Amino acid sequence: MKHTVRLEQDTAVVVLEGDVDLEHSPAARKVLLECLQQGRHVLVDMSGVSYIDSSGVASLVEAFQNARRKGTRFALAAVSSSALRVLELARLDKVFTIYRTVADGTAGNG
Amino acid sequence: MTPAEGAANPAQQKREALETQLELIAHMSQDFASSLDIDATLRNALERITRYVGAEGGAIFLLSDSGEEIVCHACHGPFDLTGLRLGSNEGIVGRSVRNNACQMVRDALNDPGFESRIDAATGFKTRSVLCAPLTVQDRCLGAIELVNKTARDSLFETPDLHLLRAMASSAALALANARFAANLAEQERQRGELELAAEIQRGLLPEQRPAPFPVAGVNLPARLVSGDFFDFLVLDGGRIGFAVGDVSGKGVQAALLMAKTASLYRCLAKSDASPGRLLGIINQEICDTATRGMFVTMIAGVYDPASGCIRLANAGHEPPLLHGEGGSFQRFPAREPPVGISPTVVGEGQFPEEEIALNKGTLYIFTDGITEARTADGAQCGVEGLKKLIAGAAHLQLSERLNAIAAHVNQHPLRDDVTVLAVDGSSASAPRTAPTMREGSEERRLLMLSFRAQADQLKSVRTAVQDAVTRAGCGATCTKDIVLAVDEACQNIIRHAYRGTPGGTIVLEIERQDDVLVFWLRDFAPKVDVSKVKPRDLGDVRPGGIGVHLIREAMDECGFVPCPSEGNIFRMAKRIH
Numbered sequence: 001m002k003h004t005v006r007l008e009q010d011t012a013v014v015v016l017e018g019d020v021d022l023e024h025s026p027a028a029r030k031v032l033l034e035c036l037q038q039g040r041h042v043l044v045d046m047s048g049v050s051y052i053d054s055s056g057v058a059s060l061v062e063a064f065q066n067a068r069r070k071g072t073r074f075a076l077a078a079v080s081s082s083a084l085r086v087l088e089l090a091r092l093d094k095v096f097t098i099y100r101t102v103a104d105g106t107a108g109n110g
Numbered sequence: 111m112t113p114a115e116g117a118a119n120p121a122q123q124k125r126e127a128l129e130t131q132l133e134l135i136a137h138m139s140q141d142f143a144s145s146l147d148i149d150a151t152l153r154n155a156l157e158r159i160t161r162y163v164g165a166e167g168g169a170i171f172l173l174s175d176s177g178e179e180i181v182c183h184a185c186h187g188p189f190d191l192t193g194l195r196l197g198s199n200e201g202i203v204g205r206s207v208r209n210n211a212c213q214m215v216r217d218a219l220n221d222p223g224f225e226s227r228i229d230a231a232t233g234f235k236t237r238s239v240l241c242a243p244l245t246v247q248d249r250c251l252g253a254i255e256l257v258n259k260t261a262r263d264s265l266f267e268t269p270d271l272h273l274l275r276a277m278a279s280s281a282a283l284a285l286a287n288a289r290f291a292a293n294l295a296e297q298e299r300q301r302g303e304l305e306l307a308a309e310i311q312r313g314l315l316p317e318q319r320p321a322p323f324p325v326a327g328v329n330l331p332a333r334l335v336s337g338d339f340f341d342f343l344v345l346d347g348g349r350i351g352f353a354v355g356d357v358s359g360k361g362v363q364a365a366l367l368m369a370k371t372a373s374l375y376r377c378l379a380k381s382d383a384s385p386g387r388l389l390g391i392i393n394q395e396i397c398d399t400a401t402r403g404m405f406v407t408m409i410a411g412v413y414d415p416a417s418g419c420i421r422l423a424n425a426g427h428e429p430p431l432l433h434g435e436g437g438s439f440q441r442f443p444a445r446e447p448p449v450g451i452s453p454t455v456v457g458e459g460q461f462p463e464e465e466i467a468l469n470k471g472t473l474y475i476f477t478d479g480i481t482e483a484r485t486a487d488g489a490q491c492g493v494e495g496l497k498k499l500i501a502g503a504a505h506l507q508l509s510e511r512l513n514a515i516a517a518h519v520n521q522h523p524l525r526d527d528v529t530v531l532a533v534d535g536s537s538a539s540a541p542r543t544a545p546t547m548r549e550g551s552e553e554r555r556l557l558m559l560s561f562r563a564q565a566d567q568l569k570s571v572r573t574a575v576q577d578a579v580t581r582a583g584c585g586a587t588c589t590k591d592i593v594l595a596v597d598e599a600c601q602n603i604i605r606h607a608y609r610g611t612p613g614g615t616i617v618l619e620i621e622r623q624d625d626v627l628v629f630w631l632r633d634f635a636p637k638v639d640v641s642k643v644k645p646r647d648l649g650d651v652r653p654g655g656i657g658v659h660l661i662r663e664a665m666d667e668c669g670f671v672p673c674p675s676e677g678n679i680f681r682m683a684k685r686i687h
Contacts, residue, residue, distance in 0.1 A: 019569060021565070021568055021569065021597065022565040022568060022597075022601050022604070022605075023565035023566050023568065023569070051572070051593075053594065053597050053598060053601065053657070053660075054598055054601070054656040054657035054659075054660055055601065055657075057656055058403065058656060061403055061451065061656075062403045064451075064452070065403055065451070068397070068452070068453075082590060085587065085590055085591070086594060086660065089591070089594075089659075089660050089663040089664060090656055090659065090660060090663075091426055091444070091445075091446065091447040092447060092451075094446070094447060094455055095447050095451050095452045095455055
């Protein structure tokens with residue numbers, strides 16, 4: 001898995017790519033929580049996520065709960081079909097705000 | 111008689127000295143064993159040792175918890191340094207601690223380590239110093255220091271040093287034992303508090319009502335306190351409100367959230383009979399305060415004995431099972447996530463309700479503790495196992511039936527809290543036969559793979575599984591689900607069976623039995639035994655068992671099967687086409 005962060009105004013767009021699995025989800029968790037710690041809204045670009053497991057999902061849930069307490073926005077965008085399937089199985093597709101594209105997300109968050 | 115006073119016959123002197131020394135050590139050990147006040151015991155020991163060696167005064171310094179300071183815990187003689195804190199390398203005593211070695215200084219004033227400020231403060235004149243570390247199994251706890259020999263030229267001699275060293279090792283051992291005992295006492299106290307908490311928690315569960323009351327429940331905590339709860343209460347018009355909840359994670363945090371959720375339910379159920387609205391309000395409350403990714407899967411419902419119908423709302427909880435009068439089983443899966451994750455997950459803050467007609471059958475609502483529990487033969491109970499237990503106990507009266515079901519899974523240490531609540535639509539049930547399992551006739555091995563139980567192995571395992579099941583004719587979604595389930599099952603082995611220690615092995619085997627794919631995961635870790643989990647695991651909050659949930663969603667069957675030798679065998683099955 002690799003991750004990059006770019007800033008679009010007050011929103012950190014976190015791009016996750018590859019497999020967000022047991023080996024790599026600690027890195028994903030760290031970057032998501034760091035962005036929230038800096039007081040930014042977070043939009044996760046999941047178009048390049050080829051695989052996500054329960055540890056990856058748990059990182060997203062923790063970031064989501066963290067953002068809600070801080071009153072900042074946390075959303076997912078362009079979720080790949082593989083990742084969406086797992087979110088559906090975990091019944092979390094209704095919990096997260098999910099934008100069709102990253103542009104929709106930054107407009108919505110702007 | 112002390113050696114300082116001397117004696118005419120050297121052999122007799124030596125023997126008497128040894129006897130006195132043994133007596134001294136025996137007294138000291140006895141003091142430590144019988145007293146709870148370690149500092150008072152240290153003072154007694156120091157006084158005996160100071161007198162015995164024949165010194166003007168002495169002090170015992172112990173290393174602080176951080177190891178950065180030494181603190182005077184006992185003092186004897188013409189000065190009192192009790193409470194004095196020095197850096198762990200200050201003074202001659204600090205040097206003894208740092209080097210874990212005895213010190214004999216016959217000209218203290220000219221020793222580079224001598225702290226003259228202490229004499230300046232006490233007015234005492236230090237001439238000669240003897241120091242021995244208090245050491246147990248190479249671990250230095252502190253040091254004992256004696257100053258100025260009372261006899262002759264107030265200088266200590268080498269025999270004094272040997273004597274002090276012997277006394278110091280006995281004192282150190284006695285001190286270590288006393289500290290260990292104090293730790294045990296503290297653990298006992300904490301256990302006592304937990305037992306009290308468990309008693310209060312049991313008080314939150316409703317009293318069983320005598321037959322023919324149609325609702326009953328049973329709860330078996332895996333540890334002292336439980337993260338599960340159930341409740342029922344009579345509402346107006348003879349209707350009965352009921353709920354079952356399972357808090358993510360284990361231990362005290364889970365128990366506290368359980369207590370909060372159970373109290374909220376009881377409080378709200380009296381005024382609002384709509385299960386969907388009730389879950390909506392509880393969801394808001396828990397979202398406002400729950401921490402660290404904790405949440406609750408929960409079912410709330412209302413049973414109307416007049417119509418035999420249940421209205422029910424399900425927030426991410428295990429699908430309840432309806433055992434029909436004819437012996438059939440029907441599941442009612444949740445469509446909404448658990449409470450405590452998002453306040454806006456459901457429209458207008460209300461969880462959707464569904465209506466279930468019992469038709470003289472019984473509805474069983476349970477937590478995953480029972481499907482994850484092992485039955486008498488050691489196999490994981492699973493939903494199919496639970497169905498068999500329900501069918502086998504169907505002839506019994508309601509609360510006896512629940513007790514019988516619970517007894518079946520309570521023969522091995524529980525991995526998780528077990529809760530079952532039943533709503534009985536009839537007062538007279540006939541015995542029913544259990545559904546039979548279909549046996550596969552054609553078996554073919556698709557994959558056999560052995561790999562190390564480490565996170566960095568999982569990617570190649572996923573690739574191998576994907577290839578094997580694709581070749582067997584699985585569609586894209588089915589393949590993805592299977593890969594996910596195998597990955598999650600491997601993760602459980604890495605994290606919970608091997609507990610993250612590297613070097614373990616996992617063997618994966620995939621077989622095809624007609625149109626069913628069967629997956630066997632074998633590990634060689636110790637059998638997981640909840641009763642041996644260390645106390646610090648009390649705080650273990652898993653991400654809500656999402657992994658187990660994903661496996662169940664992705665596969666048609668899963669569970670542990672008895673393993674003939676060391677290790678565990680986890681079996682999953684998936685029907686394809």
